[in-house]
Amino acid sequence: MTQWRKFSVSIFLICLLEFVFWAYCTVSAAGAAEEMYMVKGIETFKNAASLVERTSNENNLKEADIHHHGLGLFANTAIDGHNGVGRLGVWIAVAAQELMAHPYEFYQMLKFKFFYKVPDFPKNLSEADIYSYKKLVKVSRSFAAVIAELPEDLRRPIANFYLVLRGLDTVEDDMSIPLEKKMPELRSFYKHLYEKGWNVSGYGDNADERDLLERFHYVVDVFLDLKPAYQQVIADITRRMGEGMAKYAGEKTVVTLEDYNEYCHYVAGLVGIGLSQMFAASGLESEKFGQMDELANSMGLFLQKTNITRDYLEDVTAVNPRIFYPKDIWGKYAKNIGDLKEPENKEQALQCLNEMVTNAMAHINDCLDYMMLLTHPNVFKFCGLPQAMAIATLARIYNNYDVFKREVKIRKGEAVQIMMYGGNYETIISYFVQYIKELEDKIPESDPNAEKMRHYIAVARARIAKGRGRQQ
Numbered sequence: 001m002t003q004w005r006k007f008s009v010s011i012f013l014i015c016l017l018e019f020v021f022w023a024y025c026t027v028s029a030a031g032a033a034e035e036m037y038m039v040k041g042i043e044t045f046k047n048a049a050s051l052v053e054r055t056s057n058e059n060n061l062k063e064a065d066i067h068h069h070g071l072g073l074f075a076n077t078a079i080d081g082h083n084g085v086g087r088l089g090v091w092i093a094v095a096a097q098e099l100m101a102h103p104y105e106f107y108q109m110l111k112f113k114f115f116y117k118v119p120d121f122p123k124n125l126s127e128a129d130i131y132s133y134k135k136l137v138k139v140s141r142s143f144a145a146v147i148a149e150l151p152e153d154l155r156r157p158i159a160n161f162y163l164v165l166r167g168l169d170t171v172e173d174d175m176s177i178p179l180e181k182k183m184p185e186l187r188s189f190y191k192h193l194y195e196k197g198w199n200v201s202g203y204g205d206n207a208d209e210r211d212l213l214e215r216f217h218y219v220v221d222v223f224l225d226l227k228p229a230y231q232q233v234i235a236d237i238t239r240r241m242g243e244g245m246a247k248y249a250g251e252k253t254v255v256t257l258e259d260y261n262e263y264c265h266y267v268a269g270l271v272g273i274g275l276s277q278m279f280a281a282s283g284l285e286s287e288k289f290g291q292m293d294e295l296a297n298s299m300g301l302f303l304q305k306t307n308i309t310r311d312y313l314e315d316v317t318a319v320n321p322r323i324f325y326p327k328d329i330w331g332k333y334a335k336n337i338g339d340l341k342e343p344e345n346k347e348q349a350l351q352c353l354n355e356m357v358t359n360a361m362a363h364i365n366d367c368l369d370y371m372m373l374l375t376h377p378n379v380f381k382f383c384g385l386p387q388a389m390a391i392a393t394l395a396r397i398y399n400n401y402d403v404f405k406r407e408v409k410i411r412k413g414e415a416v417q418i419m420m421y422g423g424n425y426e427t428i429i430s431y432f433v434q435y436i437k438e439l440e441d442k443i444p445e446s447d448p449n450a451e452k453m454r455h456y457i458a459v460a461r462a463r464i465a466k467g468r469g470r471q472q
Contacts, residue, residue, distance in 0.1 A: 237274035268304035269297035298366035
């Protein structure tokens, strides 16, 4: 066998492994979700599949296309574009490109899959607790992963808090429900927490969401067994969030920047406030966390604005589109928000996207200040990991026109590294330094918000230096 053939076979086997890991290498039951840890290959694979479809009528791929997509090693396989073998050949070849570009991340994925252990949820629990923990994994493995690592005093109430809010969110998200039925339910949802045996049917976009509400009595049973201090926080935040959701489920839309901040406060800032109050109630963090509403709210806004900015295409192309970009921003660049995804509007779309990212970056200093005040290692990890994922996502989507063409997320290898090593202040801060630098390097000189972005980055660097000084 020639050296070239040996090399090709080796690359093929490595790429096949990468392809397999792309397909199923997520953390197990208590691990991270696909939505959090999707590998970059999902985008390039889609590009390659599109390439095959585009050229299938010709029954061959042009040489220039092959080399442009890094597919040379598998040209013979990819030529047969009429069947799945051809598409698989292209996918594997693109995986090879990704693997060779980020070999260390692939190693970390292997290490994460086989050696990183996330604590299991407790055993010998009540029927209600067993259902709750299993349902938590079903509806959001990403939150299940970080909740599983919390101290016992916080694990159960925060898991319950998440499921309660997920139930409320399921009611809000179901666009098939008439407003005259939905809005009263959103406003009264918190009252059901005190109604033993309560559940409801008819809500939910998928089986797990419907099941959660149809067997919500288990969530109620756990809630009623929590300490009164936790019950008070969960019920109060659920009430306030329900009111806000009802407000925006009606005629209220996100038009101004004030609307944008208010909506994000209702759906995410309140979560940060509630969690801070629970940290204080547990005694694992200082009592002052119970009064840190401004910082806690800003932490939530940072995460929510990142998600909204990233999810432009999903939101505007949904069966029932929901627009969360504020018109105060997108209205500067287009007559209709859907126009931004049209190729002829690429320059305006990028300027809009960059302003949305810049708006999210306004919260970065509050996030840094909040994390600097945390003292318990597991509580810090619970808060720090999502923040690191968010800044990584902002660095990825900034000035990236792919946001208007397909789903864009950070590479699984990146997420795995953050998950494995982001358990302390210095490591999380090092990720912020890394991704802030990536953001800075991508700032277009012609962008209208370039100076504002540079300002936020400079202030963040100063805050990081100050925080590191305090930690020493």
